[in-house]
Amino acid sequence: MNITAQNTFTTPVLVQAGNSFDISISGTFVASVVLQRSKDQVTWMDVETNTAPVEKTGSAGSAWYFRLGIKTGGYTSGTVAADIFD
Template identity: 55%
Template sequence: MFIWAENTFTEALLVQGGQSFDVSIGGTFEATVVVQRCKPGTSWFDVGTFTAPAEKVGVGGTAWYYRIGVKTGQYVSGTIEVGLYAS
């Protein structure tokens, strides 16, 4: 998915307990990209922030929904390519 504006996020991805997931952030941009998670019926909260391309791997402790994006006021310019994958 490509991000060119603030307040833009990937669709939520359910990561089960013990399941690994990959976070991919690429492109040339000036922005703060956040990884967020939540439980059903709760608010999203930040678990990681990035201002440059990055590749990260995580493991879910229990079932959580994750998403990647740019919050309002955190985008300046460029194109951000993000990916969130569970394995």
């Protein structure tokens, strides 16, 4: 998903307990890209913030929804290509 504005997030992905997931952040941008998790898809908690392109693998200790995006105030310019895969 290409992100070019603040308060924009990928579609949440449900990662079951013990499973891993991959995140991909690429593009040319000035922004803070946040990985968030939630149990109910209503209340989201920040896990980490990236300000540069990155490829990472994470894991879930219990079932969580994860998403990537830019919160209000976190976008300056450019295009972020953000993807999360389970």
